[in-house]
Amino acid sequence: MDPRFEIVTDPIDPRQLQVELEHQSAGASVCFEGWVRDNNEGRRVVALDYEAYAPVADKEGQLILTEATQRFELFAARCQHRTGALQLGDCAVWVGVSSGHRGAAFDACRYIIDEVKSRVPIWKKEHYKEGESGWINCVTGQSS
Amino acid sequence: MITVTVRYFAAFREQAGHDQERLETDHDTAGGLFLELAERHNFTDPTSRCKVAINDELTSWDAPLQEGDHVLFFPPVAGG
Numbered sequence: 425m426d427p428r429f430e431i432v433t434d435p436i437d438p439r440q441l442q443v444e445l446e447h448q449s450a451g452a453s454v455c456f457e458g459w460v461r462d463n464n465e466g467r468r469v470v471a472l473d474y475e476a477y478a479p480v481a482d483k484e485g486q487l488i489l490t491e492a493t494q495r496f497e498l499f500a501a502r503c504q505h506r507t508g509a510l511q512l513g514d515c516a517v518w519v520g521v522s523s524g525h526r527g528a529a530f531d532a533c534r535y536i537i538d539e540v541k542s543r544v545p546i547w548k549k550e551h552y553k554e555g556e557s558g559w560i561n562c563v564t565g566q567s568s
Numbered sequence: 569m570i571t572v573t574v575r576y577f578a579a580f581r582e583q584a585g586h587d588q589e590r591l592e593t594d595h596d597t598a599g600g601l602f603l604e605l606a607e608r609h610n611f612t613d614p615t616s617r618c619k620v621a622i623n624d625e626l627t628s629w630d631a632p633l634q635e636g637d638h639v640l641f642f643p644p645v646a647g648g
Contacts, residue, residue: 458648474647475578476647477577477621477640477642479624479627480621480625480640482625483624483625483626484626495571505647505648509572514646517648520629537648540647540648541645541646541647541648542645543645544645544647545577545619545621545642545645545647546645546646546647546648547577547578547579547643547646547647548646548647549578559579559582559643560579560646561617561643561644561645561646562578562579562613562643562644562646563613565613
């Protein structure tokens, strides 16, 4: 199956995605889930909003999966990132790969999530217990 | 002078107070235009941490601007 990256608004369904990784020659599959947690840099987080610019995010995400597929000789690679208002415990991002052996699968999964976090136009606004909110990684607009 | 459409996202949109504007510019690169608008809207993130896309393609800050371009300014990304 061709690698596929998607920005989604509905809840992520890991079980359905995992099925897409199956391959008769695959001896390893590694998945990563990013969850919404209740704290960041010492502040109590109560909810998150994710925003993406899908026309560019989809292309860049797809490029990352294609890079990983070639570099780590994967049989399959899938990634979904959710946008909108998320609650604590929600799955915000899911990455899954399959390959011949575990080393490549671990490395590829790590590569994909790291590249997605640094390259794909997705933004995260945290809402704090005290009532404030702020865009993560930005100097601009902090505690807006 | 050329006319371009600029779009802002996330923190930039909130800081600018709108999500897009059409403007005339004599800047010939995306980076030059960004610096002018960053000053106008008080964006303080350095270009090294931001990204730019022209007509939905990620590009470099020295990419040339052309009449009718849609220039997208992305503040520091934070997926995951």
